[in-house]
Amino acid sequence: VVTKSTVPVGTGREVAAILRRVCPSGDFDVASNPEFLREGSAIEDFMRPDRVVIGADGDRAREVMRQLYRPLYLSETPMLFTDIETAELIKYAANAFLATKITFINEIADLCERVGADVQDVASGIGLDGRIGRKFLHAGPGFGGSCFPKDCKALVRTAREAAADLAIVETVVQVNEARKTRMADKIIAACGGTVASKTIAVLGLTFKPNTDDMRDSPSLAILPRLAAAGAAIRAFDPAGIDEARNLMPDLVYCDDAYEAAEGADALVLLTEWNEFRALDLARIERLLAEPLVIDLRNVYRPAEMAAAGLSYVSIGRPPRLSPALASQ
Structure with missing residues (x-):
């Protein structure tokens, strides 16, 4: 068996x-x-x-x-x-370690924003160390899905039942949940401190690309908070719309990225689907009511967005804002 x-x-x-x-x-x-x-x-x-x-x-x-x-x-x-117990624990320990690595680079990204550093360069610099490695050093809105959140919580419970505290993993769970909420605050701040009566275009709803899985997706924490703050949300995802509609029925769901962007006051890139990596930026700039892109996956280069006439806010990197937005 x-x-x-x-x-x-x-x-x-x-x-x-x-x-x-x-x-x-x-x-x-x-x-x-x-x-x-x-x-x-x-x-x-x-x-x-x-x-x-x-x-x-x-x-x-x-x-x-x-x-x-x-x-x-x-x-x-x-x-x-x-032995059996070791094999069972290996899986939990592996996922908890990867979740910890993601949470670490996310917190380093926060520090980068405060001191003017670039988290992608920091990640490259530490990832070249063979003891650390490059994988899972991509800053973003927090991890989700069916494995990392569940497995971290299960490992913490196992540790408590065995009277062995896992303070690091407990903190990872807490920090990750708080991060999703703070990403909504980051979007609001980028929009001038309020999203009331504004339209926000959102690209990507699933917790990662190439799946329709919405379980513990950052979108489930971020988008309701934006809606509660008065935003109208127009969203597109290549595979997750059917499930997202069940979970967030009040959003407006679009057929493609450009339909979502039309007339929006900001565009938020929430899941790094490949098709979002090659958007026609000139078209996006024309469609948006306000040329503001908030990239929570660091898909684009700031200079590239500035060249397209777009104000650009990302994770752990200095923003590139138009004079009008910079003065807000």
């Missing part, structure tokens, strides 16, 4: 205990084989994994799992055999 889902530490032992109670004479093994698949690239991740983790106590279970993964083993995919 193999568990691939992310489950609390101790689940494998409990499954084994249940099976023994129900079928005392049964001949079985229990193993943990957590998956490390990203939404939007699950097949690629399964076929070419960074590693395969297998938690099992007996040699028979380990050999069965080794043969099951033999095609990957032949391609020299690292295989790590551990």
Whole structure:
């Protein structure tokens, strides 16, 4: 019996205990084989994994799992055999570490804005250190989705039940939730301190590109706050509109980015879909009532936006504002 889902530490032992109670004479093994698949690239991740983790106590279970993964083993995919509890904890620890890395660079981005530094250059500079690495050093509005928020909270609860505090992970959860709210405040500030009676165009609603998943998406925290402050919101997402409409029915949903931008007082880039990386900036500038772009994913270069006649506010980088906006 193999568990691939992310489950609390101790689940494998409990499954084994249940099976023994129900079928005392049964001949079985229990193993943990957590998956490390990203939404939007699950097949690629399964076929070419960074590693395969297998938690099992007996040699028979380990050999069965080794043969099951033999095609990957032949391609020299690292295989790590551990006990069941260790395998279960590896998955939680991995996701909590990545969430911590995201939260760290987000806080560094806040500092960059205060001191006039560029968070992307900071991320590149520290990412070149082999001990740190470049991945997950992209500042933004906070992490979401079905894994990181849930797994961090589950790990914190497991630690509390085991009387082992995880202060860092607890702080990551708190800081990430607060960040989403502050992103709404950042948008309001960029719009001159108020969005009352203003129209805000929003590009991207899902928590990441290449999925329709809205779970814990930053948009669910940011957009209702803007609406409560008096903004009318026109939104577009390549895949998430149907689910977003169920969760935020009061928004106006558009068929493409340019329809969303038409007549808006600001455009907010909230999810870094590839199609938003190559917008016709001259067309965007003509469509907007006020040429203001607030890029919460740092998709564009400030100089590029300024050349297109757009005022530009991003994450952890100095803003490029028109004289009119700069004076507000």
